[in-house]
Amino acid sequence: MEQTKRKAPLWKRILIGILVAILVLILGVGIAIYALWHNEIATLSSMELIRERNDEHLDGDVYMMKVKGDFYLDEFVAQGGVKNDTELINFVVENITKGIIDVNISNPEIGCSSFTAESESGDKLFGRNYDFSKTNTCIVFTEANEGRHASVSTVDLQFLGIDVDQGIEGLMDKITCIAATYAPLDGMNDAGVACGIYMSYQGEETVATDQDTDKPDMTSTTLLRMILDYADSVDEAVEIASQYDLHDSAGTSYHYMVADSTGKSAILEWVNDTDLTDNDGSARQLVVTYNDADSQIGEMEAACDYQWITNFIIQPDYYESNDVKFGYDRYEKIYEELRKTNGVVKDEEAAMDILEAVGRRTWKNDDGNGCTVHSAVYNLTDKTVLWVSNENFDDESAIFEFSLND
Numbered sequence: 243m244e245q246t247k248r249k250a251p252l253w254k255r256i257l258i259g260i261l262v263a264i265l266v267l268i269l270g271v272g273i274a275i276y277a278l279w280h281n282e283i284a285t286l287s288s289m290e291l292i293r294e295r296n297d298e299h300l301d302g303d304v305y306m307m308k309v310k311g312d313f314y315l316d317e318f319v320a321q322g323g324v325k326n327d328t329e330l331i332n333f334v335v336e337n338i339t340k341g342i343i344d345v346n347i348s349n350p351e352i353g354c355s356s357f358t359a360e361s362e363s364g365d366k367l368f369g370r371n372y373d374f375s376k377t378n379t380c381i382v383f384t385e386a387n388e389g390r391h392a393s394v395s396t397v398d399l400q401f402l403g404i405d406v407d408q409g410i411e412g413l414m415d416k417i418t419c420i421a422a423t424y425a426p427l428d429g430m431n432d433a434g435v436a437c438g439i440y441m442s443y444q445g446e447e448t449v450a451t452d453q454d455t456d457k458p459d460m461t462s463t464t465l466l467r468m469i470l471d472y473a474d475s476v477d478e479a480v481e482i483a484s485q486y487d488l489h490d491s492a493g494t495s496y497h498y499m500v501a502d503s504t505g506k507s508a509i510l511e512w513v514n515d516t517d518l519t520d521n522d523g524s525a526r527q528l529v530v531t532y533n534d535a536d537s538q539i540g541e542m543e544a545a546c547d548y549q550w551i552t553n554f555i556i557q558p559d560y561y562e563s564n565d566v567k568f569g570y571d572r573y574e575k576i577y578e579e580l581r582k583t584n585g586v587v588k589d590e591e592a593a594m595d596i597l598e599a600v601g602r603r604t605w606k607n608d609d610g611n612g613c614t615v616h617s618a619v620y621n622l623t624d625k626t627v628l629w630v631s632n633e634n635f636d637d638e639s640a641i642f643e644f645s646l647n648d
Contacts, residue, residue, distance in 0.1 A: 280310075281310040281311030281313075282310075282311075282338070282417070282420055284310035284311075285307060285308065285309050285310045285311075285420055286413075286416050286417065286420070288306075288307055288308040288309075288310070289305060289306070289307045289410075289416055289419065290305065290306055290307075291303055291304070291305055291409075291410075292304050292305065292306050292381075292642065293631055293639060293640060295378075295409060297376075297407075299632065299634075300375070300376040300612060300613045300632065301376070301631065301632045301634070301640075302376055302377045302378035302379060302399075302406065302409065302615075302632075303378045303379070303409035303410070304378075304379045304380075304381070304631050305378070305379070305380040305381070305399075305410065305419070306380070306381045306383075307380055307381070307382050307383070307419060307422065308383045308385075309382060309383065309384045309385065309420070309423055310385065311385075312387045312390070313338065313384070313420070313423045313424075314333075314337040314338065315390070315423075315467070315471060317337065318333060318337075318424075318464070319468075321333070322458035322459060323458045323459045323460045323461075323464060323486060324459055324460070324461055324464065324489075325459035325461070325487070325489045326461065326489055326491070327461065327491050330424060330461055330464065334421045334424060338420050338421055353373040353374070353440075353441060353552075353553050353568065353569060353602075354370065354371055354372050354373050354427075354438065354439075354440045354441070354552070354553065355370070355371040355373070355440075355550070355551070355552050355569065355572050355573075355576060355597070355600050356368065356369060356370045356371070356428075356438045356440065356499050356550065356551050357369050357548065357549065357550035357551070357576050357580060357593075357596065358501045358505075358507045358533065358548045358549050358550070358585075359548055359580060359585050359586065359587045359593055359596075360505065360548075360585060360586050360587070361586070361587060361588065361589050361590070361592075361593075361621075362586060362587070362588050362589065363589075364623070365621050365622070365623035365624060366434070366501065366502070366503050366504070366505050366621075366622040366623050367587070367590065367593050367619055367620065367621055367622065368430070368436035368438075368501045368507075368619070368620040368622055369593045369594070369596060369597050369617075369618070369619045369620075370428045370438045370597070370617070370618050370619075370620075371597050371600060371601065371602075371614045371616075371617050372396065372398070372427055372428065372614065372615045372616050372617075373602045373613070373614050373615070374398065374612075374613070374615050375612045375613060375615075376406055376612070376613065377398050377399065377400040377406055377615055378398075378399040378400065378404055378406065378409045378410070379396060379397065379398060379399065379615060379616055379631070380396070380397045380399055380419060380422050381394065381395075381396055381397075381629065381642075381644070382394070382395050382396070382397055382422050382423060382426065382429075383644075384423060384470075384471070386432060389472075390471045390472060391431035391432050391433050391435075391470065391471055391472070391473075391474075392431065392432040392646055393429050393430065393431040393432070393470040393471065393646070394429055394430055394627055394644055394646060395426035395427070395428065395429025395430075395466075395467075395470060396426065396427055396428055396429065396616055396618065396629075397422040397425050397426055397427065398425070398427060398615065399419065399422070401425045401463075402418055402419060402421055402422060402425060403418065404418065404419070423467065424463060424464055424467055425463045426463055426466050426467055426470065427439055427463070427466075428466075428618060429466070429470050429620075430470070430620040430622065430625065430627065430646070431470045431471070431473070431646075432625055432646045433473070433474045433475070433502070433503070434502055434503030434622040434623065434625060435469065435470070435473045435474065435475060435476070435478075435479060435500065435501070435502045435503075435622070436500065436501050436502075436620040436622055437466050437469045437470065437473075437479065437498060437499070437500040437501075438466075438498065438499050438551075439462055439463065439466055439496050439497075439498055440496060440497055440498070440499070440551055440552065440553055441494060441495070441496060441553045441568070442495045442496055442497040442511065442553060442554065442555055443495065443553060443554065443568045444495040444513070444517060444520050444555060445495070445517065445520050445521045445523075446517075446518060446521055447521075448493070448494055448495060449493075449495060449520065449521050449522070449523050450489070450490035450491070450493050450494055450495050450523050451488050451489065451490045451495055451496070451512040451523045451526050452489050452490065452523035452524050453487035453488050453489065453512070453523070453524060453526060454487065454524040455487055457485060457486055457487045458485070458486055458487070459486060459487050459489055460486040460487070460488060460489065461488075461489050461490070461491050462488070462489075462490050462491050462496045463491075465482075465483060465486060465488060465498075466498070468482050468486075469482055469483070469500060473500075475502045475504070475506070476500050476501065476502045476504075476506045476507060476508050476532075477506075479500045479502075479508075480500070480508060480510065480530050483498070483510055483528060484528060488512055488528075490523070495512075495523070497509060497510060497511040497512070497551070497555065498510040498511075499549065499551045501549075501622060502622060503622040503623050505533075505547070506532065506533065506534070507532070507533040507548075507549045508530050508531060508532045508533065508549075509530070509531045509549065509551055509556060510528060510529075510530055511528070511529050511530075511531070511555055511556070511557060512526040512527065512528055512529070513526055513527065513529055513555055513557055513560065514526045514527065516559065516560055516561070516562075517555070517560055517561050517562070517566070518562070520560075529557060531556060531557075533547055533548065533549040534547055536549070538558060539556050539557070539558060540558070542577055542581075543556075546580070546581070546584065546585055547585065548580055548585035550573065550576045550577060550580065551573075552568070552569030552570070552572045552573045552576075553567075553568040553569035554567035554568050554569060554570060554573070571605075572600045572605060575599060575600050575605070576596060576599075576600060579596045579599060580596070590619045590621060590626075590628040591628070593619045593628075594617060594619050594628060594630065594635065597614075597617040597619070597630075598617070598633070598635050601613075601614040601617070601633045601635075602614045602633070603633050604633075613632060613633060614632065614633050615631075615632060616629065616630065616631055616632065617629070617630045617633070617635075618630075624645070624647075625645060625646040625647055626643065626644065626645045626646070626647075627642075627643065627644040627645070628641070628642075628643055629641070629642045629643070629644065630642075
């Protein structure tokens, strides 16, 4: 006698159908999230804490992040850049955080130093101190894309609104940190081009550069991002800077130093007349001073091929006297150290010694910045970085070496 298969009760069939529908929905949502966020998810997964804070020493946390994908820079360029932090925030929120997370980007007053040098083996070096106060830091790696370079850069996470006394806490803070690609303070790309940004204290009350022509627009850190991604040389970096109106952020003013693996370097400044009269940021023009064509700056600059920078405009007669130049004492000290060997140092560690000599804990503090947050020596020949956190020059746990060749 043939048996007939009994159907499952109706309630069981309904329950199974509901479960299948839920699973399909979850799978669909997962696929949609991955399609929309796969680069961001990979970036978040790469983030790691590489040095914990030490509040007694004013050390913030140090993180490292490897950015996957192009972080929408092509779209950023296509829209003509941005002319202020609000527009940058809107772009980041719309494209990177997908409207889910609000981002706060700002540029407080900072004091810094940089120089170029050559090692005894012939490698071209770019040294940089970032002076500020206790803060959290992220070392950001981006990958090469078509027409764009891979890079390593350093970001102050306070600029993104990460709490100084807590660091990154939870997923929302991590998502915010994806925006760090648009806030580099210094860095190097795989073509051997390095660049840094420095406060320049221009005008009677530090007036921000705010050019207003028919050129597309860039803010302070986004211009540095453009140089890291697109410049093959110092000349290309200058060409990029010339193509945009610069809009300094947060009511402050900045200048830049850029160098490449050939030994060429340049200081980029936006000026109009003298410090006392340079109070209209829209009237400033880009002035470029190359290391091999700077005899008009002064005798010591004319006498050497290396270059160095702190926190004042180097153009002659811009200030009434050296007494009103922020960081002039550090400027003289860097020159004094480089002059001993005509700009040739033994190696990266020797270049780091010069940065240590003008660190904020051991040097006269003329601008209120209490510590040197990070010191970096970029080897533009080997594309490597020697990086030290918060003047811990003798602490192996605070000394890192990175390579763009890995």
